[in-house]
Amino acid sequence: MTTVGVLALQGDVREHLAALDRLGVKGTSVRRREELDACDALVLPGGESTAMWRLARTFDLLDPLRDRVGTGMPTLGTCAGMVLLADRLLDGADGQETIGGLDMTVRRNAFGRQTESFETDLEVTGLDGTVHGVFIRAPWVEEVGPGVEVLASVAGHPVGVRQDQLMATSFHPEVNADDRLHRLFLDTCC
């Protein structure tokens, strides 16, 4: 059985674990390298990418994460998790680094500040009907490389992307108990 780790340094870890549980998938928190080693796939949650980057460095997890994601571990990143998966980052905090893996440039906080957070229904390639997207100080994808498929956009900006076994969204599919995005990730990336 596939074990899906959720990076549990900061952010909405519990919501992702609940989504995995509803889908009958084994989810587990990842804070240490040995916990990462025990996973077949990974979720990088929403939260604060700067804090996650700093904590990952402190916990000696940054390089192991780069290694696993860079050598084919299926990974879903939502919001701050999208920032972490970006090969190139705009408007990061001073010196902010990413894990990388997805050939895209992401602009952090691109949709504005906390007060400019919004919700909207979106079409997502591979899913029927619309998905209710919750955007909280969300990033957008500024530019993608040739191997990246855009799955969803808002106002012309990609907010859902997939490249091989990596998927990222600017919004939070974990917060409204609609598990179709997690299912799509598991079906097409794992």
Ligand code: GLN
């Ligand atoms: N703005 C946050 C960041 O850069 C992401 C916000 C979120 O995950 N809701 O990490």
